[in-house]
Amino acid sequence: MIGARALRGAAGVAGFLAAGELVIRFGLGADLVFPPPSAVLAGAVSLLADGGFLAGAAATLTNWALGLLTAIAVAVPAGVLLGALPPVERAVMPVLEFLRPIPSVAIIPLAILLIPVDELMKVSVIVYAAVWPILINTLYGMHDVDPLAKDSLRSFGFGAAAVLARVSLPSAAPFIATGVRIAAGVALVLAVSAELLAGGAAGIGVYVLQASGGNRTDLIMAATLWAGVFGVLANLALLAGERRLFRWHRVRAGALAS
Structure with missing residues:
Protein backbone atom coordinates (compact mmCIF):
# COMPACT_ATOMS: atom_id res chain seq x y z
CA MET A 1 0.00 0.00 0.00
CA VAL A 33 14.85 33.80 -18.53
CA PHE A 34 13.82 30.92 -16.29
CA PRO A 35 15.79 27.71 -15.77
CA PRO A 36 14.17 24.44 -16.81
CA PRO A 37 13.82 21.69 -14.19
CA SER A 38 16.86 19.85 -15.60
CA ALA A 39 19.08 22.90 -14.93
CA VAL A 40 17.60 23.33 -11.46
CA LEU A 41 18.22 19.68 -10.59
CA ALA A 42 21.78 19.90 -11.92
CA GLY A 43 22.32 23.01 -9.82
CA ALA A 44 20.90 21.26 -6.74
CA VAL A 45 23.36 18.40 -7.19
CA SER A 46 26.25 20.85 -7.64
CA LEU A 47 25.35 22.57 -4.37
CA LEU A 48 26.21 19.37 -2.50
CA ALA A 49 29.86 20.13 -3.29
CA ASP A 50 29.57 23.85 -2.52
CA GLY A 51 31.03 24.56 0.92
CA GLY A 52 29.37 27.97 1.12
CA PHE A 53 25.91 26.52 0.53
CA LEU A 54 26.46 23.63 2.93
CA ALA A 55 27.56 26.04 5.67
CA GLY A 56 24.52 28.19 4.95
CA ALA A 57 22.17 25.20 5.07
CA ALA A 58 23.67 24.15 8.40
CA ALA A 59 23.13 27.67 9.79
CA THR A 60 19.52 27.74 8.58
CA LEU A 61 18.74 24.33 10.02
CA THR A 62 20.39 25.23 13.33
CA ASN A 63 18.25 28.36 13.67
CA TRP A 64 15.21 26.36 12.61
CA ALA A 65 15.81 23.66 15.25
CA LEU A 66 16.53 26.17 18.03
CA GLY A 67 13.44 28.20 17.17
CA LEU A 68 11.17 25.16 16.94
CA LEU A 69 12.41 23.66 20.22
CA THR A 70 12.00 26.99 21.99
CA ALA A 71 8.48 27.35 20.58
CA ILE A 72 7.61 23.88 21.89
CA ALA A 73 9.01 24.74 25.33
CA VAL A 74 6.88 27.91 25.43
CA ALA A 75 3.66 26.89 23.68
CA VAL A 76 3.00 23.46 25.17
CA PRO A 77 3.06 24.54 28.86
CA ALA A 78 1.11 27.70 27.99
CA GLY A 79 -1.53 25.71 26.11
CA VAL A 80 -1.83 23.15 28.88
CA LEU A 81 -2.14 25.89 31.50
CA LEU A 82 -4.80 27.77 29.54
CA GLY A 83 -6.69 24.58 28.74
CA ALA A 84 -6.67 23.51 32.38
CA LEU A 85 -7.83 26.93 33.65
CA PRO A 86 -10.86 28.06 31.59
CA PRO A 87 -11.20 31.46 33.36
CA VAL A 88 -7.59 32.30 32.51
CA GLU A 89 -8.11 31.14 28.93
CA ARG A 90 -11.16 33.38 28.53
CA ALA A 91 -9.20 36.35 29.87
CA VAL A 92 -6.14 35.77 27.65
CA MET A 93 -7.76 34.62 24.40
CA PRO A 94 -8.69 38.12 23.12
CA VAL A 95 -5.01 39.12 23.24
CA LEU A 96 -3.93 35.88 21.56
CA GLU A 97 -6.55 36.24 18.84
CA PHE A 98 -5.30 39.77 18.18
CA LEU A 99 -1.64 38.71 17.92
CA ARG A 100 -2.11 35.44 16.02
CA PRO A 101 -3.23 36.88 12.64
CA ILE A 102 -0.28 39.29 12.45
CA PRO A 103 1.94 38.01 9.60
CA SER A 104 5.15 36.73 11.12
CA VAL A 105 7.20 38.07 8.21
CA ALA A 106 5.91 41.56 9.00
CA ILE A 107 7.66 41.59 12.39
CA ILE A 108 11.10 40.82 10.93
CA PRO A 109 12.00 44.52 10.30
CA LEU A 110 10.92 45.34 13.86
CA ALA A 111 12.99 42.43 15.20
CA ILE A 112 16.02 43.69 13.24
CA LEU A 113 15.70 47.06 14.99
CA LEU A 114 15.06 45.67 18.48
CA ILE A 115 17.43 42.68 18.58
CA PRO A 116 20.99 43.56 17.58
CA VAL A 117 22.33 39.99 17.73
CA ASP A 118 21.74 38.46 14.30
CA GLU A 119 21.23 34.82 15.27
CA LEU A 120 19.06 35.73 18.27
CA MET A 121 16.89 37.92 16.05
CA LYS A 122 16.34 35.12 13.55
CA VAL A 123 15.55 32.56 16.24
CA SER A 124 13.14 34.99 17.88
CA VAL A 125 11.03 35.49 14.75
CA ILE A 126 11.01 31.72 14.20
CA VAL A 127 9.73 31.25 17.74
CA TYR A 128 7.01 33.86 17.24
CA ALA A 129 5.78 32.14 14.08
CA ALA A 130 6.01 28.57 15.38
CA VAL A 131 4.35 29.20 18.74
CA TRP A 132 0.84 29.68 17.32
CA PRO A 133 0.19 26.30 15.66
CA ILE A 134 1.50 24.49 18.74
CA LEU A 135 -0.43 26.65 21.19
CA ILE A 136 -3.74 26.44 19.33
CA ASN A 137 -3.46 22.68 18.79
CA THR A 138 -2.57 22.17 22.44
CA LEU A 139 -5.70 24.09 23.41
CA TYR A 140 -7.81 22.01 21.04
CA GLY A 141 -6.33 18.86 22.55
CA MET A 142 -7.11 20.00 26.09
CA HIS A 143 -10.69 20.79 25.05
CA ASP A 144 -11.05 17.34 23.46
CA VAL A 145 -10.30 15.43 26.67
CA ASP A 146 -13.15 13.12 27.64
CA PRO A 147 -14.79 14.67 30.74
CA LEU A 148 -16.01 11.24 31.82
CA ALA A 149 -12.43 9.99 32.04
CA LYS A 150 -11.47 12.95 34.21
CA ASP A 151 -14.51 12.52 36.47
CA SER A 152 -13.77 8.80 36.83
CA LEU A 153 -10.24 9.51 38.01
CA ARG A 154 -11.45 12.17 40.44
CA SER A 155 -13.97 9.72 41.87
CA PHE A 156 -11.06 7.48 42.86
CA GLY A 157 -9.53 10.33 44.85
CA PHE A 158 -6.96 11.60 42.35
CA GLY A 159 -6.16 15.31 42.47
CA ALA A 160 -5.97 17.85 39.66
CA ALA A 161 -2.28 17.21 38.98
CA ALA A 162 -2.84 13.46 38.64
CA VAL A 163 -5.82 13.99 36.31
CA LEU A 164 -3.71 16.32 34.19
CA ALA A 165 -0.79 13.89 34.00
CA ARG A 166 -2.80 10.68 33.55
CA VAL A 167 -5.70 11.81 31.35
CA SER A 168 -5.43 15.33 29.91
CA LEU A 169 -1.84 15.29 28.67
CA PRO A 170 -1.97 11.80 27.07
CA SER A 171 -5.26 12.69 25.38
CA ALA A 172 -3.92 16.03 24.11
CA ALA A 173 -0.55 14.62 22.99
CA PRO A 174 -1.63 13.73 19.39
CA PHE A 175 -2.97 17.26 18.91
CA ILE A 176 0.29 18.70 20.25
CA ALA A 177 2.28 16.51 17.86
CA THR A 178 0.20 17.74 14.93
CA GLY A 179 0.82 21.32 16.03
CA VAL A 180 4.56 20.69 16.16
CA ARG A 181 4.50 19.20 12.65
CA ILE A 182 2.65 22.23 11.27
CA ALA A 183 4.96 24.58 13.16
CA ALA A 184 8.04 22.87 11.71
CA GLY A 185 7.08 23.98 8.20
CA VAL A 186 6.21 27.49 9.35
CA ALA A 187 9.52 27.73 11.22
CA LEU A 188 11.51 26.79 8.12
CA VAL A 189 9.70 29.45 6.08
CA LEU A 190 10.58 32.09 8.68
CA ALA A 191 14.17 30.88 8.97
CA VAL A 192 14.75 31.50 5.26
CA SER A 193 12.62 34.68 5.17
CA ALA A 194 14.61 36.24 8.02
CA GLU A 195 17.84 35.54 6.12
CA LEU A 196 16.41 37.06 2.94
CA LEU A 197 15.41 40.28 4.74
CA ALA A 198 18.22 40.59 7.29
CA GLY A 199 21.11 38.96 5.45
CA GLY A 200 23.90 37.67 7.64
CA ALA A 201 27.05 35.59 7.43
CA ALA A 202 25.45 32.36 6.19
CA GLY A 203 22.13 30.74 5.45
CA ILE A 204 20.03 29.44 2.57
CA GLY A 205 18.41 32.87 2.27
CA VAL A 206 21.83 34.55 2.25
CA TYR A 207 22.98 32.17 -0.48
CA VAL A 208 19.88 33.03 -2.54
CA LEU A 209 20.68 36.74 -2.17
CA GLN A 210 24.24 36.16 -3.33
CA ALA A 211 23.08 34.07 -6.31
CA SER A 212 20.55 36.73 -7.28
CA GLY A 213 23.37 39.29 -7.41
CA GLY A 214 24.97 37.21 -10.16
CA ASN A 215 21.66 36.56 -11.96
CA ARG A 216 22.08 32.82 -11.31
CA THR A 217 18.43 31.86 -11.44
CA ASP A 218 19.40 28.18 -11.63
CA LEU A 219 21.20 28.41 -8.27
CA ILE A 220 18.39 30.48 -6.75
CA MET A 221 15.90 27.78 -7.68
CA ALA A 222 18.31 25.01 -6.64
CA ALA A 223 18.78 26.49 -3.16
CA THR A 224 15.02 26.97 -2.89
CA LEU A 225 14.57 23.35 -3.92
CA TRP A 226 16.80 22.21 -1.09
CA ALA A 227 14.81 24.31 1.39
CA GLY A 228 11.70 22.49 0.18
CA VAL A 229 13.42 19.12 0.49
CA PHE A 230 14.40 19.88 4.09
CA GLY A 231 10.79 20.82 4.83
CA VAL A 232 9.46 17.60 3.28
CA LEU A 233 11.97 15.45 5.19
CA ALA A 234 11.10 17.15 8.49
CA ASN A 235 7.39 16.66 7.85
CA LEU A 236 7.85 12.98 6.94
CA ALA A 237 9.98 12.33 10.04
CA LEU A 238 7.46 14.00 12.34
CA LEU A 239 4.55 12.26 10.64
CA ALA A 240 6.25 8.88 11.05
CA GLY A 241 6.80 9.67 14.72
CA GLU A 242 3.12 10.57 15.15
CA ARG A 243 1.98 7.34 13.53
CA ARG A 244 4.31 5.26 15.66
CA LEU A 245 3.63 6.96 18.99
CA PHE A 246 -0.08 7.62 18.61
CA ARG A 247 -1.36 4.59 16.74
CA TRP A 248 -4.02 4.24 19.39
CA HIS A 249 -5.35 7.70 18.51
CA ARG A 250 -5.73 6.77 14.84
CA VAL A 251 -7.58 3.58 15.80
CA ARG A 252 -9.86 5.55 18.10
CA ALA A 253 -10.51 8.22 15.47
CA GLY A 254 -11.32 5.52 12.91
CA ALA A 255 -13.71 3.83 15.32
CA LEU A 256 -15.48 7.12 16.03
CA ALA A 257 -15.74 7.91 12.31
CA SER A 258 -17.30 4.53 11.58
Whole structure:
Protein backbone atom coordinates (compact mmCIF):
# COMPACT_ATOMS: atom_id res chain seq x y z
CA MET A 1 0.00 0.00 0.00
CA ILE A 2 2.73 2.44 1.03
CA GLY A 3 4.91 1.33 -1.90
CA ALA A 4 2.10 1.92 -4.39
CA ARG A 5 1.41 5.34 -2.91
CA ALA A 6 5.10 6.27 -3.12
CA LEU A 7 5.19 5.09 -6.75
CA ARG A 8 2.19 7.22 -7.65
CA GLY A 9 3.77 10.20 -5.94
CA ALA A 10 7.06 9.69 -7.77
CA ALA A 11 5.20 9.38 -11.06
CA GLY A 12 3.36 12.63 -10.35
CA VAL A 13 6.59 14.47 -9.59
CA ALA A 14 8.27 13.08 -12.70
CA GLY A 15 5.31 14.09 -14.84
CA PHE A 16 5.31 17.59 -13.40
CA LEU A 17 9.05 18.00 -14.06
CA ALA A 18 8.72 16.68 -17.61
CA ALA A 19 5.83 19.03 -18.34
CA GLY A 20 7.77 21.97 -16.88
CA GLU A 21 10.81 21.08 -18.99
CA LEU A 22 8.75 21.04 -22.20
CA VAL A 23 6.85 24.23 -21.41
CA ILE A 24 9.96 26.23 -20.49
CA ARG A 25 12.07 24.99 -23.41
CA PHE A 26 9.44 25.14 -26.15
CA GLY A 27 6.38 26.96 -24.88
CA LEU A 28 7.77 30.18 -23.45
CA GLY A 29 9.31 33.12 -25.25
CA ALA A 30 13.05 33.60 -25.45
CA ASP A 31 12.74 36.88 -23.52
CA LEU A 32 11.74 35.03 -20.33
CA VAL A 33 14.85 33.80 -18.53
CA PHE A 34 13.82 30.92 -16.29
CA PRO A 35 15.79 27.71 -15.77
CA PRO A 36 14.17 24.44 -16.81
CA PRO A 37 13.82 21.69 -14.19
CA SER A 38 16.86 19.85 -15.60
CA ALA A 39 19.08 22.90 -14.93
CA VAL A 40 17.60 23.33 -11.46
CA LEU A 41 18.22 19.68 -10.59
CA ALA A 42 21.78 19.90 -11.92
CA GLY A 43 22.32 23.01 -9.82
CA ALA A 44 20.90 21.26 -6.74
CA VAL A 45 23.36 18.40 -7.19
CA SER A 46 26.25 20.85 -7.64
CA LEU A 47 25.35 22.57 -4.37
CA LEU A 48 26.21 19.37 -2.50
CA ALA A 49 29.86 20.13 -3.29
CA ASP A 50 29.57 23.85 -2.52
CA GLY A 51 31.03 24.56 0.92
CA GLY A 52 29.37 27.97 1.12
CA PHE A 53 25.91 26.52 0.53
CA LEU A 54 26.46 23.63 2.93
CA ALA A 55 27.56 26.04 5.67
CA GLY A 56 24.52 28.19 4.95
CA ALA A 57 22.17 25.20 5.07
CA ALA A 58 23.67 24.15 8.40
CA ALA A 59 23.13 27.67 9.79
CA THR A 60 19.52 27.74 8.58
CA LEU A 61 18.74 24.33 10.02
CA THR A 62 20.39 25.23 13.33
CA ASN A 63 18.25 28.36 13.67
CA TRP A 64 15.21 26.36 12.61
CA ALA A 65 15.81 23.66 15.25
CA LEU A 66 16.53 26.17 18.03
CA GLY A 67 13.44 28.20 17.17
CA LEU A 68 11.17 25.16 16.94
CA LEU A 69 12.41 23.66 20.22
CA THR A 70 12.00 26.99 21.99
CA ALA A 71 8.48 27.35 20.58
CA ILE A 72 7.61 23.88 21.89
CA ALA A 73 9.01 24.74 25.33
CA VAL A 74 6.88 27.91 25.43
CA ALA A 75 3.66 26.89 23.68
CA VAL A 76 3.00 23.46 25.17
CA PRO A 77 3.06 24.54 28.86
CA ALA A 78 1.11 27.70 27.99
CA GLY A 79 -1.53 25.71 26.11
CA VAL A 80 -1.83 23.15 28.88
CA LEU A 81 -2.14 25.89 31.50
CA LEU A 82 -4.80 27.77 29.54
CA GLY A 83 -6.69 24.58 28.74
CA ALA A 84 -6.67 23.51 32.38
CA LEU A 85 -7.83 26.93 33.65
CA PRO A 86 -10.86 28.06 31.59
CA PRO A 87 -11.20 31.46 33.36
CA VAL A 88 -7.59 32.30 32.51
CA GLU A 89 -8.11 31.14 28.93
CA ARG A 90 -11.16 33.38 28.53
CA ALA A 91 -9.20 36.35 29.87
CA VAL A 92 -6.14 35.77 27.65
CA MET A 93 -7.76 34.62 24.40
CA PRO A 94 -8.69 38.12 23.12
CA VAL A 95 -5.01 39.12 23.24
CA LEU A 96 -3.93 35.88 21.56
CA GLU A 97 -6.55 36.24 18.84
CA PHE A 98 -5.30 39.77 18.18
CA LEU A 99 -1.64 38.71 17.92
CA ARG A 100 -2.11 35.44 16.02
CA PRO A 101 -3.23 36.88 12.64
CA ILE A 102 -0.28 39.29 12.45
CA PRO A 103 1.94 38.01 9.60
CA SER A 104 5.15 36.73 11.12
CA VAL A 105 7.20 38.07 8.21
CA ALA A 106 5.91 41.56 9.00
CA ILE A 107 7.66 41.59 12.39
CA ILE A 108 11.10 40.82 10.93
CA PRO A 109 12.00 44.52 10.30
CA LEU A 110 10.92 45.34 13.86
CA ALA A 111 12.99 42.43 15.20
CA ILE A 112 16.02 43.69 13.24
CA LEU A 113 15.70 47.06 14.99
CA LEU A 114 15.06 45.67 18.48
CA ILE A 115 17.43 42.68 18.58
CA PRO A 116 20.99 43.56 17.58
CA VAL A 117 22.33 39.99 17.73
CA ASP A 118 21.74 38.46 14.30
CA GLU A 119 21.23 34.82 15.27
CA LEU A 120 19.06 35.73 18.27
CA MET A 121 16.89 37.92 16.05
CA LYS A 122 16.34 35.12 13.55
CA VAL A 123 15.55 32.56 16.24
CA SER A 124 13.14 34.99 17.88
CA VAL A 125 11.03 35.49 14.75
CA ILE A 126 11.01 31.72 14.20
CA VAL A 127 9.73 31.25 17.74
CA TYR A 128 7.01 33.86 17.24
CA ALA A 129 5.78 32.14 14.08
CA ALA A 130 6.01 28.57 15.38
CA VAL A 131 4.35 29.20 18.74
CA TRP A 132 0.84 29.68 17.32
CA PRO A 133 0.19 26.30 15.66
CA ILE A 134 1.50 24.49 18.74
CA LEU A 135 -0.43 26.65 21.19
CA ILE A 136 -3.74 26.44 19.33
CA ASN A 137 -3.46 22.68 18.79
CA THR A 138 -2.57 22.17 22.44
CA LEU A 139 -5.70 24.09 23.41
CA TYR A 140 -7.81 22.01 21.04
CA GLY A 141 -6.33 18.86 22.55
CA MET A 142 -7.11 20.00 26.09
CA HIS A 143 -10.69 20.79 25.05
CA ASP A 144 -11.05 17.34 23.46
CA VAL A 145 -10.30 15.43 26.67
CA ASP A 146 -13.15 13.12 27.64
CA PRO A 147 -14.79 14.67 30.74
CA LEU A 148 -16.01 11.24 31.82
CA ALA A 149 -12.43 9.99 32.04
CA LYS A 150 -11.47 12.95 34.21
CA ASP A 151 -14.51 12.52 36.47
CA SER A 152 -13.77 8.80 36.83
CA LEU A 153 -10.24 9.51 38.01
CA ARG A 154 -11.45 12.17 40.44
CA SER A 155 -13.97 9.72 41.87
CA PHE A 156 -11.06 7.48 42.86
CA GLY A 157 -9.53 10.33 44.85
CA PHE A 158 -6.96 11.60 42.35
CA GLY A 159 -6.16 15.31 42.47
CA ALA A 160 -5.97 17.85 39.66
CA ALA A 161 -2.28 17.21 38.98
CA ALA A 162 -2.84 13.46 38.64
CA VAL A 163 -5.82 13.99 36.31
CA LEU A 164 -3.71 16.32 34.19
CA ALA A 165 -0.79 13.89 34.00
CA ARG A 166 -2.80 10.68 33.55
CA VAL A 167 -5.70 11.81 31.35
CA SER A 168 -5.43 15.33 29.91
CA LEU A 169 -1.84 15.29 28.67
CA PRO A 170 -1.97 11.80 27.07
CA SER A 171 -5.26 12.69 25.38
CA ALA A 172 -3.92 16.03 24.11
CA ALA A 173 -0.55 14.62 22.99
CA PRO A 174 -1.63 13.73 19.39
CA PHE A 175 -2.97 17.26 18.91
CA ILE A 176 0.29 18.70 20.25
CA ALA A 177 2.28 16.51 17.86
CA THR A 178 0.20 17.74 14.93
CA GLY A 179 0.82 21.32 16.03
CA VAL A 180 4.56 20.69 16.16
CA ARG A 181 4.50 19.20 12.65
CA ILE A 182 2.65 22.23 11.27
CA ALA A 183 4.96 24.58 13.16
CA ALA A 184 8.04 22.87 11.71
CA GLY A 185 7.08 23.98 8.20
CA VAL A 186 6.21 27.49 9.35
CA ALA A 187 9.52 27.73 11.22
CA LEU A 188 11.51 26.79 8.12
CA VAL A 189 9.70 29.45 6.08
CA LEU A 190 10.58 32.09 8.68
CA ALA A 191 14.17 30.88 8.97
CA VAL A 192 14.75 31.50 5.26
CA SER A 193 12.62 34.68 5.17
CA ALA A 194 14.61 36.24 8.02
CA GLU A 195 17.84 35.54 6.12
CA LEU A 196 16.41 37.06 2.94
CA LEU A 197 15.41 40.28 4.74
CA ALA A 198 18.22 40.59 7.29
CA GLY A 199 21.11 38.96 5.45
CA GLY A 200 23.90 37.67 7.64
CA ALA A 201 27.05 35.59 7.43
CA ALA A 202 25.45 32.36 6.19
CA GLY A 203 22.13 30.74 5.45
CA ILE A 204 20.03 29.44 2.57
CA GLY A 205 18.41 32.87 2.27
CA VAL A 206 21.83 34.55 2.25
CA TYR A 207 22.98 32.17 -0.48
CA VAL A 208 19.88 33.03 -2.54
CA LEU A 209 20.68 36.74 -2.17
CA GLN A 210 24.24 36.16 -3.33
CA ALA A 211 23.08 34.07 -6.31
CA SER A 212 20.55 36.73 -7.28
CA GLY A 213 23.37 39.29 -7.41
CA GLY A 214 24.97 37.21 -10.16
CA ASN A 215 21.66 36.56 -11.96
CA ARG A 216 22.08 32.82 -11.31
CA THR A 217 18.43 31.86 -11.44
CA ASP A 218 19.40 28.18 -11.63
CA LEU A 219 21.20 28.41 -8.27
CA ILE A 220 18.39 30.48 -6.75
CA MET A 221 15.90 27.78 -7.68
CA ALA A 222 18.31 25.01 -6.64
CA ALA A 223 18.78 26.49 -3.16
CA THR A 224 15.02 26.97 -2.89
CA LEU A 225 14.57 23.35 -3.92
CA TRP A 226 16.80 22.21 -1.09
CA ALA A 227 14.81 24.31 1.39
CA GLY A 228 11.70 22.49 0.18
CA VAL A 229 13.42 19.12 0.49
CA PHE A 230 14.40 19.88 4.09
CA GLY A 231 10.79 20.82 4.83
CA VAL A 232 9.46 17.60 3.28
CA LEU A 233 11.97 15.45 5.19
CA ALA A 234 11.10 17.15 8.49
CA ASN A 235 7.39 16.66 7.85
CA LEU A 236 7.85 12.98 6.94
CA ALA A 237 9.98 12.33 10.04
CA LEU A 238 7.46 14.00 12.34
CA LEU A 239 4.55 12.26 10.64
CA ALA A 240 6.25 8.88 11.05
CA GLY A 241 6.80 9.67 14.72
CA GLU A 242 3.12 10.57 15.15
CA ARG A 243 1.98 7.34 13.53
CA ARG A 244 4.31 5.26 15.66
CA LEU A 245 3.63 6.96 18.99
CA PHE A 246 -0.08 7.62 18.61
CA ARG A 247 -1.36 4.59 16.74
CA TRP A 248 -4.02 4.24 19.39
CA HIS A 249 -5.35 7.70 18.51
CA ARG A 250 -5.73 6.77 14.84
CA VAL A 251 -7.58 3.58 15.80
CA ARG A 252 -9.86 5.55 18.10
CA ALA A 253 -10.51 8.22 15.47
CA GLY A 254 -11.32 5.52 12.91
CA ALA A 255 -13.71 3.83 15.32
CA LEU A 256 -15.48 7.12 16.03
CA ALA A 257 -15.74 7.91 12.31
CA SER A 258 -17.30 4.53 11.58
